[in-house]
Amino acid sequence: MTDQPSPRKLIGIAAILAIILVWAAFVASMSPFVGKWPVLVQAPYYLFVGVVWVIPLRPLIRWTETGSFRVRRTPR
Numbered sequence: 001m002t003d004q005p006s007p008r009k010l011i012g013i014a015a016i017l018a019i020i021l022v023w024a025a026f027v028a029s030m031s032p033f034v035g036k037w038p039v040l041v042q043a044p045y046y047l048f049v050g051v052v053w054v055i056p057l058r059p060l061i062r063w064t065e066t067g068s069f070r071v072r073r074t075p076r
Contacts, residue, residue, distance in 0.1 A: 012064030016057060023053040 027049050034042055062068065 008067060009064050012060060015060055019053065019056060019060075023049075 034045055037045070059070075
């Protein structure tokens with residue numbers, strides 16, 4: 001017997017896909033402006049926007065796995 005994925009995991013996957021789609025649409029909508037910039041300015045911009053979308057994923061993945069957005073710290 002296999003375990004069924006929890007609804008939280010399905011919601012998490014849908015949210016991750018939504019974040020990626022919204023971010024990609026935002027970056028694509030900025031291309032008319034960014035395309036006028038010098039290449040040496042475009043490169044760091046695209047490097048930045050290509051990495052920054054990962055930031056909201058960490059708490060989302062934590063919630064998907066544990067049910068909590070925050071790290072639970074154990075007392076010493």
